[in-house]
Amino acid sequence: MTATTAVEAGLLACHACGLIHRPPAAAHGAVCARCGSSLHFRKPDSLSRTWALLIASWVLIVPANVLPVMKTGSLFGSEKDTIFSGVVYLWTSGSWPLALILFTASIAVPFGKLAALTFLLVSVQQGSAWARRERTRLYRVLEFVGRWSMIDIYVAAMLTALVQFGSLMNIQAGSGAIAFGTVVVLTMFAAESFDPRLIWDPVEKKRG
Amino acid sequence: MADAPREPRLPELPEAVAAPQRRWAPQLIWIIPIVAVLAGAWLAVKTILESGPTITISVKTGEGLEAGKTKIKYKDIEIGLINDIHLTSDRKRVVATAQLDKDAEPFLVEDTRFWAVRPQVTAAGVSGLGTLLSGPYITVDPGHAKQKRREFVALDVAPIVTREEPGRTFVLRAGDLGSHDVGVPVYFRRLPVGEIVSRELDKGGTGVTIKIFVRAPYDQYVTANTRFWNASGIDVSLGATGVRLETESIVSILIGGLAFQARPDAEVAPPAEENHVFHLFRTREEAMKRPDVAVVHVVFEFKESVRGLSEGAPVEFRGVTIGEVIRVRTEFDPRTFTFAQPVEAYLYPERLRARSRDAGAGLPTPETPEGIRKRVQIFVEHGMRAQLRTGNLLTGQKFVAVDLFPRAPKVKAGFSKPPFEIPTLPGALEDIEETVAGILKKLEKVQYEQIGADLRKVTVTLDEVLKSVDRLVQRIDAELVGETRSTLQAARAAIERADRGLLAPDASLQEDVRETLREIARAADALRSLADLLERQPESLIRGKQAE
Numbered sequence: 001m002t003a004t005t006a007v008e009a010g011l012l013a014c015h016a017c018g019l020i021h022r023p024p025a026a027a028h029g030a031v032c033a034r035c036g037s038s039l040h041f042r043k044p045d046s047l048s049r050t051w052a053l054l055i056a057s058w059v060l061i062v063p064a065n066v067l068p069v070m071k072t073g074s075l076f077g078s079e080k081d082t083i084f085s086g087v088v089y090l091w092t093s094g095s096w097p098l099a100l101i102l103f104t105a106s107i108a109v110p111f112g113k114l115a116a117l118t119f120l121l122v123s124v125q126q127g128s129a130w131a132r133r134e135r136t137r138l139y140r141v142l143e144f145v146g147r148w149s150m151i152d153i154y155v156a157a158m159l160t161a162l163v164q165f166g167s168l169m170n171i172q173a174g175s176g177a178i179a180f181g182t183v184v185v186l187t188m189f190a191a192e193s194f195d196p197r198l199i200w201d202p203v204e205k206k207r208g
Numbered sequence: 209m210a211d212a213p214r215e216p217r218l219p220e221l222p223e224a225v226a227a228p229q230r231r232w233a234p235q236l237i238w239i240i241p242i243v244a245v246l247a248g249a250w251l252a253v254k255t256i257l258e259s260g261p262t263i264t265i266s267v268k269t270g271e272g273l274e275a276g277k278t279k280i281k282y283k284d285i286e287i288g289l290i291n292d293i294h295l296t297s298d299r300k301r302v303v304a305t306a307q308l309d310k311d312a313e314p315f316l317v318e319d320t321r322f323w324a325v326r327p328q329v330t331a332a333g334v335s336g337l338g339t340l341l342s343g344p345y346i347t348v349d350p351g352h353a354k355q356k357r358r359e360f361v362a363l364d365v366a367p368i369v370t371r372e373e374p375g376r377t378f379v380l381r382a383g384d385l386g387s388h389d390v391g392v393p394v395y396f397r398r399l400p401v402g403e404i405v406s407r408e409l410d411k412g413g414t415g416v417t418i419k420i421f422v423r424a425p426y427d428q429y430v431t432a433n434t435r436f437w438n439a440s441g442i443d444v445s446l447g448a449t450g451v452r453l454e455t456e457s458i459v460s461i462l463i464g465g466l467a468f469q470a471r472p473d474a475e476v477a478p479p480a481e482e483n484h485v486f487h488l489f490r491t492r493e494e495a496m497k498r499p500d501v502a503v504v505h506v507v508f509e510f511k512e513s514v515r516g517l518s519e520g521a522p523v524e525f526r527g528v529t530i531g532e533v534i535r536v537r538t539e540f541d542p543r544t545f546t547f548a549q550p551v552e553a554y555l556y557p558e559r560l561r562a563r564s565r566d567a568g569a570g571l572p573t574p575e576t577p578e579g580i581r582k583r584v585q586i587f588v589e590h591g592m593r594a595q596l597r598t599g600n601l602l603t604g605q606k607f608v609a610v611d612l613f614p615r616a617p618k619v620k621a622g623f624s625k626p627p628f629e630i631p632t633l634p635g636a637l638e639d640i641e642e643t644v645a646g647i648l649k650k651l652e653k654v655q656y657e658q659i660g661a662d663l664r665k666v667t668v669t670l671d672e673v674l675k676s677v678d679r680l681v682q683r684i685d686a687e688l689v690g691e692t693r694s695t696l697q698a699a700r701a702a703i704e705r706a707d708r709g710l711l712a713p714d715a716s717l718q719e720d721v722r723e724t725l726r727e728i729a730r731a732a733d734a735l736r737s738l739a740d741l742l743e744r745q746p747e748s749l750i751r752g753k754q755a756e
């Protein structure tokens with residue numbers, strides 16, 4: 001399928017109001033003549049921004065999984081749980097459906113997302129034309145699913161707020177939770193800053 | 209997309225407004241990964257710095273221990289966590305690997321002790337109740353050694369005393385353990401001041417070594433001359449003032465106990481060193497005895513039965529105990545087939561010396577064996593004899609009484625080396641027995657038959673005298689027929705007179721003779737009955753005639 005892209009036609013569309021512009025003659029930067037939003041052919045510095053956020057996520061996902069996300073203190077001692085120990089606990093205690101959910105939301109998805117984004121970035125930088133459609137779909141799934149990783153953080157936050165019975169029992173969020181939350185947010189930003197149109201650009205270049 | 213495609217009207221498109229590009233904007237995004245890396249690095253460094261050493265603790269049983277759950281606590285503060293539990297290859301013990309906190313590093317030295325805290329109920333108290341619900345934890349008693357260590361063997365039972373508790377440990381040696389187990393209290397003037405920390409059999413099994421811990425500040429009362437004794441059970445004593453019942457405490461009746469105190473007459477001594485070795489006496493009485501340094505080994509050869517004389521029986525000198533019996537045996541001489549009961553005893557000459565010193569004219573106690581031998585010999589030559597006496601009429605317990613008997617038969621004290629034989633005298637009861645026997649023997653020697661025969665002879669002689677008198681009278685009667693009547697008459701008259709005087713039943717001579725004969729017969733009777741009586745009741749000689 002061949003199509004004329006806006007870039008080929010030398011046109012810019014405003015993301016906010018949809019007005020189509022001709023690029024300004026001299027300057028690099030441009031703003032919408034109608035609503036004042038900044039205009040660009042492609043998201044500016046999409047790759048480097050995504051890389052930056054992605055690297056930050058890769059770094060932080062390590063403490064997120066190693067450090068405890070929840071500290072449970074009760075009358076008979078205290079316990080620190082990492083994400084993985086929570087999964088193991090749920091699995092060994094027999095509630096394996098819950099274990100699966102936790103594993104999916106808190107381990108599989110964040111790692112999958114990071115891996116997928118890395119794959120997309122690498123493939124775009126290499127100008128690959130392989131499975132563009134599938135890669136675009138992958139990106140859409142990524143963007144949709146990423147926010148659900150916050151379940152874990154929500155649970156920890158809720159328990160921390162609710163379970164405070166003094167010495168009888170109390171739950172505190174550990175430093176792992178902060179790291180994990182940061183990872184989720186950063187990956188969401190990374191997915192946001194990635195411009196899926198870059199996947200398709202090599203085709204146009206080849207044709208052009 | 210729902211809109212219908214329209215022809216593009218390109219020329220009418222507005223031109224975008226040019227805007228100056230913000231030069232720093234693209235670089236700004238890299239702050240995020242830099243911050244992330246810094247944060248990650250900081251976390252990593254912190255974790256590495258905070259993560260303490262990993263140690264292994266070998267425990268006897270893994271009861272209640274759980275990897276990832278069981279904690280290591282010190283003063284109830286968590287300092288580590290067990291993260292792995294496995295069996296040793298020989299399957300004899302359980303090895304727990306534990307991750308400790310950073311600040312637990314100084315704990316890991318050579319003499320640090322670990323043990324599992326589990327609920328424990330003993331006579332002395334209940335401990336570790338909290339672990340009933342939370343499960344056991346491992347606690348630590350930090351050591352003071354310099355040498356580091358990473359592999360530990362946990363104690364099987366919780367130690368009674370931890371190192372940071374101020375006080376000192378002492379060692380007691382005893383013949384047997386008695387009723388003392390670990391944790392049994394130690395009393396000082398009825399105040400519980402410590403506990404038994406450990407007890408073990410000596411190598412060779414000849415005794416027991418008990419370690420005790422005395423808490424500060426009471427440990428200063430343990431001095432070099434302190435005596436330890438068994439304070440368990442009840443001590444009932446019957447004295448002149450009535451029955452006395454003594455015990456250290458109710459707890460000590462149940463679980464036993466030890467007590468210590470210095471002897472009342474002991475000099476003040478400095479506090480004993482840590483781990484000073486003491487002897488554990490069986491009773492308070494024994495502990496409070498004067499220490500007898502000098503000991504003389506003697507033997508008494510008793511001929512009589514030594515029933516009631518036991519080992520440990522006192523050897524008394526006029527009521528003062530100067531020694532004790534150590535062995536009672538019996539021997540016989542195959543040549544003469546005589547039996548003797550040699551009783552060996554220890555005499556403590558210092559007890560005698562102390563008394564003579566009080567009197568002002570003390571003899572120094574001889575130090576050399578030769579001096580001791582001479583001293584004993586002098587005593588024996590002055591009549592020192594041993595006697596077996598009954599100490600208690602109810603139980604028949606006997607003791608050896610040593611005294612001076614100046615009138616005792618001289619004995620040549622010919623001994624050269626211990627045990628010195630001290631001659632014996634029969635006991636008091638035996639003395640009476642012997643005297644009675646002697647009297648009886650003498651009585652037996654009396655020749656009652658001879659006496660009877662003699663008496664009979666006397667009677668016969670008297671009879672003959674009477675007969676010859678009769679004959680004489682008859683002859684005179686016959687021979688004087690031829691004489692003158694007057695003479696005859698005179699003679700008759702004289703004879704008649706004589707007749708009247710001699711032969712008439714009421715004649716005084718006859719009367720007298722008859723009287724005499726009767727007396728003799730009565731005497732013979734009396735002797736016979738005496739002989740009979742003596743035969744039947746020889747004791748009547750002493751006690752008098754008994755009613756039939």
